[in-house]
Amino acid sequence: MNSVATARARSGPPRWFVLWMGFLTCVVAVVCAALCWELASFGDHFTKVLLWVGLSVVSVVALFFGLIGLIRYHTIQLSLAVPLSITALAALVWFEVPQEAGWQVSRGILEDQSIDCANPGPRTRLGVYAIIAITPRDGGCLFYVQGTSKVSEGFAYFPPENAPPSLGPPAERGVEYRPYDGRWYRFVDSS
Incomplete structure (x- = not known):
C-alpha cells in the first residue's frame, strides 16, 4: 500500500484536480479584482455585499479541495493559491490600497473639473468615480459619488481662499465636512 501512495505522489495530482483548482483560483482572482475596483470607485453597497458573499462561497469550496489536495496529492502550490490570494486582498483592504489608488488616479481629473464646478450630467465617470452630481x-x-434619498456623500474641493464653513457634523441637517487631502474634504450631506 505504501508503494501505491508513493507512486501516486510521484505521478502528481490528477488532471481534473489541477483544472478544478486552477478554475477556482481564477474565479477568486477575478472576484478579488472586482472587489478592489468596487472599493476604489466607491461602488454601490449591494454589489460589494454580493462580491463578498461570492468570494466567501468560492473560498470555502477552494479551501475544502485544497485540503484534499494537500492530504491526498501533496499539492502545496495549488492548495495555497486561494488562501494567499485572500490574504493579499485582506492586506490591500486593511491598508486601504484600493481607495488610495482610486484617489490618486482621480484627483487630477477632479481638480480640473472643480475649476468650472459645472454638472456634466447624470452619472459621469471622472477618474474611477461615478459622479452623480x-x-x-x-x-x-462638491462631487457626489453616492447618494440615497436621505444621505449623499462624496468629495469637496475648497480653493485656498475658501474653507468649509465648519468641520464635523452640522448642528442640524446639512453637510458634514472632514479633512481628506490638502484642499480636499470628504463630506456627508443629510440635507
Missing part, C-alpha cells in the same frame, strides 16, 4: 456649495465644489 457636481454642485457649488459653501464656497467649494
